[in-house]
Amino acid sequence: MERTLRAYVLPTIAYVVLLETMLVAALLYWPNFEENVGALKAMAPIDMLKDMVDTLAQGGIEAYVVGQHFFKGCNTLGTAAAVLFAAGAVAGEVHRGTLEVWLARPFTRRRLLLERWIAGALALSLPIFLTTWTTPFWLGFVDTEVALAPLMLCAVQQAMFLVALYSLTFFLSTVFDNPMGIALTVLFLTTLEFAIYLVKVVTHWSVYRLTDIEVYMKIMKRGELEPAKFWPLVAATGVFLVASLVSFSRRVP
């Protein structure tokens, strides 16, 4: 497990640095945003973006933080990280020709796969919690504040969304051989989902509805997770993980 975790250290550090940089830049931009929100709304090219600017203007700093950090930062970088961490989990071994030596050691396949899944899931979600935890500190520089506890609950929702996406990619990695093909396919699908999110008439078909400003604002206001948006992600993760275990148990090196 230690060795498996070690493989994720460098990509995770890069992921944290990028996420934190985006967060800090966004938070320090808050005063400008607050002043120019009307102009920004006028510049928004589509209805969905105008609505989003409205939501941000009405929700104040809380909406701005969850919008910038979770909806924009974590969803974009996190999606890339989820795909990057999962696409090669098994398919990468096949592609490199190392699957057989990996499996030939005296460990059960279940253990090998779970170790890899856990390591990737931790590498994917811990940076979200870490960067969220630093948010109040950075907000001090623009003389404003947000309660940390509900923000951390938003981080749970965000992490679960990305872990579900990671688990889907992970499952594909146990079935197919080409990690690049898997990564490009999932990235295409997520881009498509994001595009659907931005079209008002079909936006409810997008999975990004589970992780948008509206969801996070409810969590911030109520101080608790929204079960209808959280548990389906847990269930999807469980299904993909079990499917991965079954698929991997039948995999021929």
Place this chain on the structure above:
Amino acid sequence: MTTNTAGGSGATAHAMAPAMAPGSIRVRGLSRSFGATLALAPIDLDIEPGAITGLLGPNGSGKSTLMRCLIGLVRRDAGEVWVDGLALEGDGCSIRERCTFAPGEFSLYGHMRAEAQLDWLVAGRGTEARERARQLAGELELPLRQRLRSYSHGMKRQLLFCAALGPRVPVRVLDEISEGLDPAKRGVVLELLRQEVRSGTTILLSSHHLGEVQRVCDRMIFMSGGKKLSDESADQVRARARRLIRLRFEAGTDLARVEALAAERGASARGRGEGELLLHLEAEDPRPALAALFGDASLPRPLRVEYGEPSLEDLYRDLYGEEAC
């Protein structure tokens, strides 16, 4: 994408085979297909401990599939396997704890240092295994501080060999372990195997090189088309080898008369090629047949005569005719 079909037992309990010597391997009715391709026909094997058994056969003969099935890397369609008295069940982890396996086709992690890769390969085997693997790597003069991307294929093969010999286990399954090694290193590796088997370890070794198999194996199993064709002691194979003569002539030479005369002198043709004839002697002594063939000046003059060290292909032809090759 390739996946195993359902098969074998999914249970996790480990059944002990009755009355089996430690380190022995027993196989009953083991079979495996990949789609419509029969990789392993139902096969029975009994491998006694403390010996080197060679698995011989051309590519696609089922050697690697058999080895992978033995240790649970490939799930069987049917049949039973016991290794070191333990039945193969589930994903075979309990079997892999009792044996080491070196795959025939493999890659290693190029970014890793050889030392770290060796530790990774023997992970779960304990400190002693790691120390022994490193000691063997030292004996083979492998630069353990170097990254594997700078290693040649032969060096990687040696590293894999060290990992396979490091742990103290009763059974070792080695697929093409000397492939890609230069003759000197091949000799060292084979000698290490001989030393290993003297300590009571059971070694199952696959190879394309009849010479090396003859040199170290106590017993040889010939496979073709997923089937076990023969199971003989090394002495039996040597005796059979002494009955084979390969004659080479100018291309296009009519060999009908040579074949007819050889048949009169107790040597039947087992294989024919362009200007080539493989003869099987009924008796061990080749002299009567050779004297007859070389004594008749009207017969075509042979360019080359090979006797005593037949190729693997020649042995196959001798056993099973040209179709087996």
